[in-house]
Amino acid sequence: MARKKGRDINGWLIVDKPAGMTSTSVVNKVRWALDAKKAGHAGTLDPDATGVLAVALGEATKTVSYITDALKCYDFTVNWGAETSTDDASGEVLRRSDIRPDADAIERVIPGYLGEIMQVPPAYSAVKVQGERAYDLAREGEEVELAARPLWVESLTLIESGPDSARFEMVCGKGGYVRSIARDLGRDLGCLGHVAGLRRIWSGPFDVQDGVGFDKIDRETQGWLEEQLLPLEAALEDMPVLRATPQGAQRIRNGNPGEVTGTAEWGEAVWVSDGEGPVCIGRYQGGTVQPERVFNL
Structure with a gap:
């Protein structure tokens, strides 16, 4: 199977979508401008509608549902x-x-x-x-x-x-x-x-005031666009965050329950950090987290 072309870029770009184009067209333009391997959006806007279109890049696509479900x-x-x-x-x-x-x-x-x-x-x-x-x-x-x-x-x-x-x-x-x-x-x-x-x-956590104008999305502005990216975990601000132990982080990355510090409600959805970035989204099980979505960062 041929590998997808493009760069491994992870995060969120908030676009102030103009009227007259589909949400998919905006995502395609962002992906092209950043030469990103993978991109998607969290919540379709009608072609005539404007405003916040949250574009997920790379591993951030694994968090799209949390924005789609948000107010x-x-x-x-x-x-x-x-x-x-x-x-x-x-x-x-x-x-x-x-x-x-x-x-x-x-x-x-x-x-x-x-x-x-x-x-x-x-x-x-x-x-x-x-x-x-x-x-x-x-x-x-x-x-x-x-x-x-x-x-x-x-x-x-x-x-x-x-x-x-x-x-x-x-x-x-x-x-x-x-x-x-x-x-x-x-x-x-x-x-x-x-x-x-x-x-x-x-x-959800994304505001139109932070949106990038569509006219600024281009290969020539690639460096500037990367500076506008929000981290993957920006989509998870309403979710408790726990810290994995070094051994726990390794186990989680292999798809197994891993030890964490901090507490949450049993069975509650949490995201886990290793101190440098997000490791997974999973369910708290009293001292460990069962991963549901593991991030490859």
Whole structure:
């Protein structure tokens, strides 16, 4: 089997994604600019959306799920008066309404969007239906019926309200579709609606203020880009860290339980350091850690 070309680069590059391109395109550009052997991202943004796209490089790809599962914050604008096929401004208008809600009406329905809610993803989404992506089926003209799925909404705040639109900030868990929130708000308010602008402000520990502009990602800026990398363990800041003994670190690297210092709850997910860098993510078992993901640094 041929080896992947590229350099062994480990860490996170936080990109402020511009509108008009896919998340995969951003990852490919980062990988090319850094000549990295391996890269991935933690949480897809729609092509028209902007903001935090956390790109994992090398061994950091083993921590992607911890960012994907983390809370995320979105700033978005909903235009009232029309529902579209994609639930955003890029889609075909399906229905129109002359009704417009005021701020009081919006505030009254917001409580129904807090906590554990059930959400139907947009027809144009990456959700799989019998092995096919929903957006592929929708583009082929097939009627897509997706099942509702649970979503944790930490907060939904009305930032400003105008005659034809409203701006919100939402903090939610994994799998949230802002386009679905806009669609459902429009239906509940009787005015119909779709997303007109969407920006991810933060994702887990990563903030848009730390994001690199897409126009700065190039082979010519490779050295500077490397200086912007965050360490692999930046994704694990909410997880307890324990210190492996020298013998414990060796055993862990071989995939065996290893001795650690420090304590955690029995069975709790922790990450282990050898004093110089991360060794693994694993489960604490009272003086030892059973590794689940070992880092080859």
